[in-house]
Amino acid sequence: MTASLSKVISGWGRYPVAESILVRPEQMRQVRMPEGDSLICRGQGRSYGDAAISSQGWVMLTERLNRFLAFDSVTGLLTAEAGVTLAEILETFVPRGWFPTVTPGTQYVSLGGAVAADVHGKNHHHGGTFAAHVTELELILADGRRQRCSPGKNEALFWATVGGMGLTGIITEVSFRLMPIETAAIVAQHYAAPDLETTFKWLEDADHDDQYSVAWIDCAGRGRQLGRGIVMGGHHAGRDELPSDWEEPLGFSPRQPKNVPFDLPRFVLNRFTVAAFNEHYYRRQGSKKRPFVTNCHDFFYPLDALNDWNRLYGKRGFLQYQVAIPEPHAYEGMRCLLESLASSRQPSFLAVLKRLGPGNAAPLSFPLAGYTLALDLPMAGEKVLNLLRRLDELVLEYGGRVYLAKDARLSPESLRTMYPRLGEWQQIKRMVDPEGRFQSDLSRRLQLTGAP
Structure with a gap:
């Protein structure tokens, strides 16, 4: 793990705040779990509350893990590291005639964050969420293994990661389809x-x-x-x-x-x-x-x-x-x-x-x-x-x-009523993270995870 810094951070709403131990790997090969402690990843910090802060563990900044890995100019399939932002995608691909099929109300969100929050945009009634256009993810699990998943392979882990607020593993790569456009x-x-x-x-x-x-x-x-x-x-x-x-x-x-x-x-x-x-x-x-x-x-x-x-x-x-x-x-x-x-x-x-x-x-x-x-x-x-x-x-x-x-x-209590499939998600969480290594202040507040 790279050098750490203790700092008071918050979500985009600036409430609540928490002193967190921050680490920022410069390259994907430096990404690994901390010894005997919990971890949550943080992309651009655009979730509003306490989903990407941790007062009792480590917060991994993924902003430097922002490399494009592959692009198919025929199908629009892009593979990139999870720290890539929509702003970087727009700057690179709009002049080539491609646009994100789903975008939230800010371009300053990372791909990892877009998956973890399963973001949606002004076209959900036509195009679904961001995950509808994701073909594959790569995760680093709590035991350090790298695991690929998709809607057709390891699908339970894939769908638990979609909307899972970063609590199933470290999202390292995202493959998803852009849509062709004639103009900007x-x-x-x-x-x-x-x-x-x-x-x-x-x-x-x-x-x-x-x-x-x-x-x-x-x-x-x-x-x-x-x-x-x-x-x-x-x-x-x-x-x-x-x-x-x-x-x-x-x-x-x-x-x-x-x-x-x-x-x-x-x-x-x-x-x-x-x-x-x-x-x-x-x-x-x-x-x-x-x-x-x-x-x-x-x-x-x-x-x-x-x-x-x-x-x-x-x-x-x-x-x-x-x-x-x-x-x-x-x-x-x-x-x-x-x-x-x-x-x-x-x-x-x-x-x-x-x-x-x-x-x-x-x-x-x-x-x-x-x-x-x-x-x-x-x-x-x-x-x-x-x-x-x-x-x-x-x-x-x-x-x-x-x-x-x-x-x-x-x-x-409200969460359990609002999300009736929570137990299904928690079962998958226990399978891939039995010791509860991935935690955030949100997960502790909502009792999604136990202490590591």
Whole structure:
């Protein structure tokens, strides 16, 4: 193992924090298990809560394990080390006419993290999660063995690793398929929905749907305006859809984000400033009545325009709360969640509603056929924690679940109800890691693993 450093770290939400022992191998041959201690891997640190921190073990940084290993220019099959980021893939392959088939809302996520969290994007109802396009993984198990797995070979280990939050082994290699594109542009269309019923109607309507679709929700809306939002659709532009002044169809350059130089004071984000921003955003985005052509950065990764945008929530950080509710009860459940949030008067600076397709074979994968809502809430101590406990009760009532990659405070009892296949996952975990060597603060909080 390479040299270690003890440092206080957190997830992207900056809550909670933990002093962890960090190690950073420079090459894959240096990767191995620590003697007699637990380990969790950390890619870009973009999981929001405590999934990639450990107050009682080692944290392995995989950022230097970022080499491309093979690419088939006919099928789009890419094999790379797990530390490779989507940003590096975009920079390398978009100019060649290839794009990740599934991408989350940030390009700064590693392949290992994309598998461990089984990330999804604006096209889940059409293309599934990231794992739907993965053909093979390589893991280093707790006993040091290297093990390859896929949907057709060692499939139980494969599906336990997908969505398994890094707790089955060290993901070293990922093979997955990119999709061909003609241009680096997106044809987008916005629709202003005056209420939640219309938002749902347009997300389900084939005339408003597209290759990608998502809705921004104004959480400050109440009464008749509850759940009003902007439904945004889009697809990869063909060459014949580009404006005449679009210089290079596959032109793509890394964005130079602006910095957030300091933590904002707590008083800046309150229900009044959030309401004012939301009103402005609703009117501005809703005024775009016709389809328009934009770039990949603005459509897929708007928040990546700001480095360290999590500093907008101040030193105490924030909690992202993302839930999925199955189709039969999705509208009613989301309405109850938004009503409870509005009555609490806790400001949510960002709220996103997406349609989900069927789930997959992974016991801990988050998406299910229905809808998902993601909320950002400034950390305000017990006040916001109590609110989220009330929202948990609603989610459980409607048969939903919380996304572990965004979680920082869920109870183990709620987890067991939300993920009924948890026991199946734990059985596989005990087979490949009988001593519980792979642990994180999330796994200990949720009682997923015992002490090593």
